[in-house]
Amino acid sequence: MTIKTGSQFREPQPLSLRLWHWLNGLTVLLLLATVFLRKSFLSGRMMAHLIEEKLTTEKVVLSAEQAKVAAGAIRDEMWNWHFRLGFVLTGLLVFRIFLTQKPFPRLKPAFQKSKHVGLVKSLYATFYLSLLFMVLSGLTMYFSGDLHISEKIADQIQDIHELFQWYFLGFLILHVGGVIFAENRGDAGLVSDMIHGGERPNSAK
Ligand code: HEM
Ligand code: HEM
Numbered sequence: 001m002t003i004k005t006g007s008q009f010r011e012p013q014p015l016s017l018r019l020w021h022w023l024n025g026l027t028v029l030l031l032l033a034t035v036f037l038r039k040s041f042l043s044g045r046m047m048a049h050l051i052e053e054k055l056t057t058e059k060v061v062l063s064a065e066q067a068k069v070a071a072g073a074i075r076d077e078m079w080n081w082h083f084r085l086g087f088v089l090t091g092l093l094v095f096r097i098f099l100t101q102k103p104f105p106r107l108k109p110a111f112q113k114s115k116h117v118g119l120v121k122s123l124y125a126t127f128y129l130s131l132l133f134m135v136l137s138g139l140t141m142y143f144s145g146d147l148h149i150s151e152k153i154a155d156q157i158q159d160i161h162e163l164f165q166w167y168f169l170g171f172l173i174l175h176v177g178g179v180i181f182a183e184n185r186g187d188a189g190l191v192s193d194m195i196h197g198g199e200r201p202n203s204a205k
Contacts, residue, residue, distance in 0.1 A: 010198060037078055051067045051070050107121055
């Protein structure tokens with residue numbers, strides 16, 4: 001196997017960007033986890049069924065309606081974390097825009113470097129645009145009452161917001177896969193740069 005040498009992606013990563021990167025990554029993962037829980041173990045239907053079944057074996061008789069109310073209360077408690085994390089993500093986006101010392105990916109110089117670098121930076125550009133959309137749509141839905149937004153419009157926004165979860169899953173797979181690939185193809189040290197910052201190109205060793 002031929003291993004390409006020469007880094008294409010390694011660059012100094014300022015502390016502010018590194019902090020943002022890991023906190024943002026964790027928050028997106030946790031947001032996806034709340035969605036996963038809502039659609040699986042903690043879905044209203046599955047839990048209502050479980051509650052009804054378990055209580056029947058304990059000789060407690062609960063109507064299907066009562067089981068649904070209990071299940072809904074537990075699910076809502078978990079789902080509140082979606083909103084809390086949503087506000088954390090909003091704060092992190094504001095931090096990324098105004099406080100990190102790294103500009104957003106610029107595509108022209110990236111494509112001048114190579115097509116591969118250009119495509120990777122384009123993926124990051126789509127990530128930032130999607131993040132902006134998730135934050136704006138999430139906040140619009142959350143405050144739809146205060147903003148006097150009709151239920152129909154809020155539902156339409158929710159449909160698109162919901163669809164974008166697939167973008168984030170796709171990004172995660174491409175990004176983590178891409179970073180592992182790059183680490184093995186001339187960019188060894190890329191992940192540790194994202195942890196300790198890397199070296200400035202002209203810094204003394
Ligand atoms: C094990 C998990 C992860 C590792 C090892 C990792 C590693 C890295 C590395 C090494 C870079 C710099 C690469 C380059 O400049 O091209 C990077 C950039 C980036 N990562 Fe991650 N990452 C992880 C998870 C995530 C997650 C979960 C997200 C968001 C959902 C994310 C979003 C980004 C973004 C947006 C950039 C570009 C930052 C910029 O230069 O503006 N990463 N990541
Ligand atoms: C990567 C980030 C995010 C992902 C993947 C995501 C995913 C989702 C999904 C899949 C739903 C639909 C759930 C369902 O009805 O079954 C949803 C609903 C919602 N999300 Fe997000 N979301 C994200 C960020 C945010 C942010 C930043 C906010 C802002 C506070 C937010 C607020 C909401 C609200 C208000 C709803 C409607 C909930 C309801 O009516 O029960 N989300 N989200």
